[in-house]
Amino acid sequence: MESIRQLLQIVPRFGDLPQAFQVFLALLISCAVILAVALVCVLYLVWMERKVSAHMQDRLGPMYVGGWHGWAQTIADALKLLLKEDIIPAQADKILYRIAPVLVFVAAFAAMVVLPFGERSIVTDLNIGVLYVVAITSLSVVGIIMAGWASNNKYALYGGMRGAAQIVSYEIPSAVAIMTVVIMVGSLSMQDIVRAQLGGIHRWFLFRNPFTFFAFFVYFICSLAEVNRTPFDIPEAESELVAGYHTEYSGMRFAFFYLAEYVNMIVVAGVAATLFLGGWSQALPVSWVPNQLIPGPVMFTFKVLLLIFVQMWLRWALPRLRVDQLMYVCWKVMLPFALVLLLGSGFLAVYWK
Amino acid sequence: MEVEYSGDTMTLNMGPQHPSTHGVLRLELKTDGEVVADAKPHIGYLHRCFEKHAENVEYPGVVPFTDRMDYCAAMNNELGYVLAVEKLLGIKVNNRVRCLRVIMAELNRIASHLIAAGTYGNDIGSFTPFLHCFRDRERILDLFEESCGARLLYNYNWVGGLMCDVKPGFEDRVIEFVDYFEPLVADLNRLLSHNYIFIKRTSNVGILPPDVAVNYGVTGPNLRGSGVKFDVRRNEPYLGYEEFDFEIPVGKGEFGPVGSCYDRYMVRIWEVMECCKIIRQAVKKLTPGDVQETIPKRIKPPAGDVYMRSECPRGELGFYIVSDGSLKPYRVKVKSPCFTALSALPYMARGAMIADIIAIIGSIDIVLGEIDR
Numbered sequence: 001m002e003s004i005r006q007l008l009q010i011v012p013r014f015g016d017l018p019q020a021f022q023v024f025l026a027l028l029i030s031c032a033v034i035l036a037v038a039l040v041c042v043l044y045l046v047w048m049e050r051k052v053s054a055h056m057q058d059r060l061g062p063m064y065v066g067g068w069h070g071w072a073q074t075i076a077d078a079l080k081l082l083l084k085e086d087i088i089p090a091q092a093d094k095i096l097y098r099i100a101p102v103l104v105f106v107a108a109f110a111a112m113v114v115l116p117f118g119e120r121s122i123v124t125d126l127n128i129g130v131l132y133v134v135a136i137t138s139l140s141v142v143g144i145i146m147a148g149w150a151s152n153n154k155y156a157l158y159g160g161m162r163g164a165a166q167i168v169s170y171e172i173p174s175a176v177a178i179m180t181v182v183i184m185v186g187s188l189s190m191q192d193i194v195r196a197q198l199g200g201i202h203r204w205f206l207f208r209n210p211f212t213f214f215a216f217f218v219y220f221i222c223s224l225a226e227v228n229r230t231p232f233d234i235p236e237a238e239s240e241l242v243a244g245y246h247t248e249y250s251g252m253r254f255a256f257f258y259l260a261e262y263v264n265m266i267v268v269a270g271v272a273a274t275l276f277l278g279g280w281s282q283a284l285p286v287s288w289v290p291n292q293l294i295p296g297p298v299m300f301t302f303k304v305l306l307l308i309f310v311q312m313w314l315r316w317a318l319p320r321l322r323v324d325q326l327m328y329v330c331w332k333v334m335l336p337f338a339l340v341l342l343l344g345s346g347f348l349a350v351y352w353k
Numbered sequence: 354m355e356v357e358y359s360g361d362t363m364t365l366n367m368g369p370q371h372p373s374t375h376g377v378l379r380l381e382l383k384t385d386g387e388v389v390a391d392a393k394p395h396i397g398y399l400h401r402c403f404e405k406h407a408e409n410v411e412y413p414g415v416v417p418f419t420d421r422m423d424y425c426a427a428m429n430n431e432l433g434y435v436l437a438v439e440k441l442l443g444i445k446v447n448n449r450v451r452c453l454r455v456i457m458a459e460l461n462r463i464a465s466h467l468i469a470a471g472t473y474g475n476d477i478g479s480f481t482p483f484l485h486c487f488r489d490r491e492r493i494l495d496l497f498e499e500s501c502g503a504r505l506l507y508n509y510n511w512v513g514g515l516m517c518d519v520k521p522g523f524e525d526r527v528i529e530f531v532d533y534f535e536p537l538v539a540d541l542n543r544l545l546s547h548n549y550i551f552i553k554r555t556s557n558v559g560i561l562p563p564d565v566a567v568n569y570g571v572t573g574p575n576l577r578g579s580g581v582k583f584d585v586r587r588n589e590p591y592l593g594y595e596e597f598d599f600e601i602p603v604g605k606g607e608f609g610p611v612g613s614c615y616d617r618y619m620v621r622i623w624e625v626m627e628c629c630k631i632i633r634q635a636v637k638k639l640t641p642g643d644v645q646e647t648i649p650k651r652i653k654p655p656a657g658d659v660y661m662r663s664e665c666p667r668g669e670l671g672f673y674i675v676s677d678g679s680l681k682p683y684r685v686k687v688k689s690p691c692f693t694a695l696s697a698l699p700y701m702a703r704g705a706m707i708a709d710i711i712a713i714i715g716s717i718d719i720v721l722g723e724i725d726r
Contacts, residue, residue: 053480053481056481057480057481057484057485058484058485058488059484154363154365154366155365158387158707230478230479231478231550233478234708240373240707240708240711241707242371242372316480316481317479317481317544318478318479318548318550319474319477319478319479319545319548319550319551319554320477320478320479320550320554320708321550321553321554322553322554322706322708322709323387323706323708324387324706325553325554
């Protein structure tokens, strides 16, 4: 945001505007930029997912639209979704039905404002950034329950209930896994966490100590559950619940859920990259190569893409868990394990330094 | 499984338009939360009056209708009917016809089991094996296409012979396919059958004990999955199956009680390997000959009735034909393996979870076209 504000100074008489208005304008522009980036990213993540799944399944995937490997396929799909009829079931709770997709999308998107894309490319570096991410991503649960309830469809209701149980449960181990890093850094600010990992790959929390190493895996698995990806996609299990909580949605409202899913993927991969893979920091130690050999945003994007690829890979390789098994994994495996990691990393933070 | 129900149940209609009821099956589920108290299958959405139609066409004309019963294994269906009529007429076919019929039937069994395994993976949530299975099935369909021109509904087995002889080099292409396919079963096992989540999802679910399976009249891979070694090809051989050397795989209960969904699934995987063995032997036995020499000019069986059973991929398929001495059958009754398998579904479904219902339906591998006919 700060860099955008500085950029705006070149606009004639911008400096004459009231201070609060300047901040507001800069914030607005940076939010618009991040929204645009997110939407374009989602379009290409959908394309990437289709390509990854296709090549895993001995297919080619989209090949025609746009020429080169069907690069414009998802753009065409998005246009189609925009033009489709918006159907609201007669017996649905109309207001909740309309609010739900927006809420889910906003919850997913709002988390992006604290993702540190680079040293200065961040919308706002909240001093409670991590807490903010944990809080705002859990807002999507409200939207999911709303969608499930308002659709007035039994499958949607099942999907909504499953989603609520799953996301609320998995938030606990994932938050505990995040805390292991926060304890080591001593700050909740995303940028502080990245700065603590500067100086090469050995400084990343993934490789710093065994507790944060395992915490990465706990966080990654739990984040899969939080964003409803296979093997934890039971809220929208297509072979059981048709499409789960968005069974009744069509057109652009359906697209909002779809967008939210992919934005969520970016968010959890971005948080994992920030907390455990050093965010925008370079992989090689500073003494080996000039500091800014690869720009920070490129480094960050690369790490996020890598994690997203792993998510897709898992999705197309693994079967789905059952509801009770999912809860078992959460409460009896992940949570105790995460608590042990938290304890260990607490000990390290106190006695090692 | 003993489950206490709160008494506050919800009726959930699963199907007929549901992604994984394998056709147009409708299940009326009484659910208490995620647990299913009772499941009641409703059938008939694909009823096409096969048995009545059969009474109004001449004997050879029934064959294309049998294709449309179990469209995943059309070769085996028409084989069952053709064998019944031949038994009625007392026709003995020559060696070439017999061997070609065995090759086609076993190839179609592989194709059918591939669909079963692939869609089962899809039911459990793993989409990739589905397309891997369909990729291999395409090769079988290519072989059928070059032999009879059709890829799904073949009309290849005729009363007294075959529609036409296979193209030159067919034997080599069959062996080439078997060589290509056999190692791929290990791939499927690595991807799906031995997956930890898959085993957890299927091994303790939908238990069908052997005695219950027999009482319900369940046949085929579903019965063998319960550990009962019964196969019509072995117990009541036809088409010279007694000359072939093959095992009858039965469920072993590796990861739970015998008769679970996992056992039924694994029986199909093992059976595919046995089919490959049979095909290799049948290709060796193939001798030159005229595949149409025993086709009668006019099919007019004497008055009487006949029951012929054969092993179709889904179990024992029986044809009961009554002849009144005219050109048309007086009555054709089909004993459908899927129907008996489906009748055991409520037993297996009681106390299961919604996700398990899908796993159970997938594991009994029903084709609604055959149940409703």
